[in-house]
Amino acid sequence: MDINKIFGSFDSSSNNGWVPRGYDYVDSRSLPTIDENHPRYLVKMFWKLILNHLVYSKELINFFGSADSSIPINEIEYVGEKMLYSKAYGYISQIDIEDDYHQKILKENKQKELLKAYNFAINFYESEEEYEKCAFLKKQLDFVKSSS
Numbered sequence: 001m002d003i004n005k006i007f008g009s010f011d012s013s014s015n016n017g018w019v020p021r022g023y024d025y026v027d028s029r030s031l032p033t034i035d036e037n038h039p040r041y042l043v044k045m046f047w048k049l050i051l052n053h054l055v056y057s058k059e060l061i062n063f064f065g066s067a068d069s070s071i072p073i074n075e076i077e078y079v080g081e082k083m084l085y086s087k088a089y090g091y092i093s094q095i096d097i098e099d100d101y102h103q104k105i106l107k108e109n110k111q112k113e114l115l116k117a118y119n120f121a122i123n124f125y126e127s128e129e130e131y132e133k134c135a136f137l138k139k140q141l142d143f144v145k146s147s148s
Helices: 003-008 039-067 073-092 100-108 112-127 131-146
Strands: none
Touching (some): 039 100, 073 112, 100 131
């Protein structure tokens, strides 16, 4: 195996600047910009983080447990959950239930996934005895449930 041939294949001078791309290539300049402060983004990140965590957390814990048996699995689970719910709460806490536009976004996202995410977050913060966060989440959850 010739290491120069391997790294030479990445040399742009050998192909005169032409880079072959697949049929599904999309130039990043043509993609829409994402406003990470938009209420729609904040709401979706909240429920995506929580629901994806429910799906992938066991696989991740098993991976770390099998990689190093000296790592206490229950501590990894707890720290992972704490970080996840903190990040998710950081997103949803930027939603102002009194703002008309934020209310519109919450009404648009009235889905069982969002309701589940609120319930999981409330249960987590109840177990942590962070009742001010529970109250905030419950107020939003009640609004989403009551909206038509």
